[in-house]
Amino acid sequence: MSARVSNPETILSVRDLEKTYPNGVRALKGVSFDVKRGEFLVIIGLSGSGKSTMLRCLNRLHDPTGGRILFKGRDVTGIEGQGVLELRSRIGMIFQHFNLIPRHTVIGNVLSGALSRTSTLKSVLGLWSREDREKAMRYLRLVGIGDKAYYRAAQLSGGQQQRVAIARALTQSPDVLLADEPVASLDPATCHTVMDYLKKVNQELGLTIICNLHFLSLVRQYATRVIALKGGEVVYEGDPNSIDDAWFQRIYGEGAKEVHIN
């Protein structure tokens, strides 16, 4: 385990990361980048460029096939079993389709963020600790839907469900929050609400965020730094406001035009 971290502020280091799926698709071809504590890092790129694969390698929902990932200075590439579960508990994640349990209550969904520190028996019996209950309720209020705690998740609108998902991730007390196209299935107005909550979480709780996005206008508004993937490789890394038309064409291909949502 080589724990060489050049910058103490670096929370995640990705080095030459490779992912080849069992069917032979090379989704990541040697991706390297660093993530600093407190950043709002946005990953952009065409559909199929490997953004989702990238995020899922970071919390080991997928196993990388090459390269290394350092999390808080520790090499987590080779860990297995319990180690993977601990890693996941340190990294929250939200998804395009929210991935809640529709039949469970909102508060029940948020409490599942505490699964990793609750024994299997206790969690099955619903015996959550008092701190976890309070924490879940606190985060539910933070995302503005404390009054919906006892609704079924399925009864909420898409934007509200995504806020439940954020509260669930926060209940993990994670160091990093991954967001895989968190607003792609929401209407433009709701989309800003959800992005604003992510920004709030980033600024008020100091949580590091790595977020896949499709719309460049959102990227400019929320990202502190951008990485662009193309065909499984990093083609751009830097300030969101320096992405001009030339860069845009390189990332999205010749003839691509930017669309705006307000």
Added chain:
Amino acid sequence: MTQTSIGPAVRRTIFDAFVFAYVAFALYALATNPTEEMLLDLERNAALAGSLALVGAAASLAFNKSGCRTLGEVLFAPAHKRQAAGEPKAWFKTFWGQQAVVTTLVTLVAGLIVTEFSLVALLDRERISQASKLLGQLFNPGWAILPTVVLHMVQTVYMAFVATAIAVPIAFALSFLSAKNIMRSSAAGLATYTILRVIFNVSRSIEPIIWAIIFALWVGFGPFAGMLALMIQSIASLAKQYSEYVEGVDEGPIEGIRSTGATMLQTVWFAIVPQVTLPYISYTIYRWDTNVRMATIIGFVGGGGIGKLLIEYQLQGAWPEVGCILLVVAFVVWVMDAFSAYVREAIK
């Protein structure tokens, strides 16, 4: 590419060969009216059927080559060939249509002979009056034995209930081990999945009445044997159905729960169980309902309960008593059926 074009052609030829050999053989048998001894002469018949099949295969190839589509071609042709079948013709004018009609007619005629269909027996005045007397007795039930009947019926319903109740937790646990989406991640898992699936399919295909015979010899005649027979069948059938529900769950919640660092068991409990609970309950009630009906039949071969009572009175020719039993069975089955349908509708 070659595989997709050869596979259907082989299947087509085998099918046509079989149909031709079957029709020709049946016609031959109809024409010559063979004795039982001739029908049992395996060597001669196999040779005959074999050569007829060869002729059929050759005919199938020849017809299809000349553009005349056979039944086998229609059934097994790959999708891209079906569209290129040319201008539509009324089905009874096509070769394959006539082939289907001839095969069905021959089967019908042969079937009437094999099942010893006889209008003479059906319309015999003497026998009709005997049967109607029996029916009359059946519909004039002997209510005197009603308390005994109810007691046995209760036993049957309990047999079905206990069999279902024991089967449910076992099938519940097994259903996750035999769901492909859970087990495919490792080689050991895939092996478990395959073995369990084979066991389920084999034990499901053995009728409960056979299980009842086996268990009656094992634990003695009576309701216990019948309950065990129903239980075995229920485990296999519930586990198979449950695991299909597990295979059909939405992957999203699984990913969501896994991302929190949950263990395998927590993921199953939080992401999968909520998705399958309602279909599980619904199918389980249906299974209990089925078990009540099966428990009656199982009684015939030593499984106890109402079936045992029924067979006893039937052997004595005590038709009014049999009538009483049949009415009680019909009533309970009807109530169970309505109840199960209602509950399944209500929780949907």
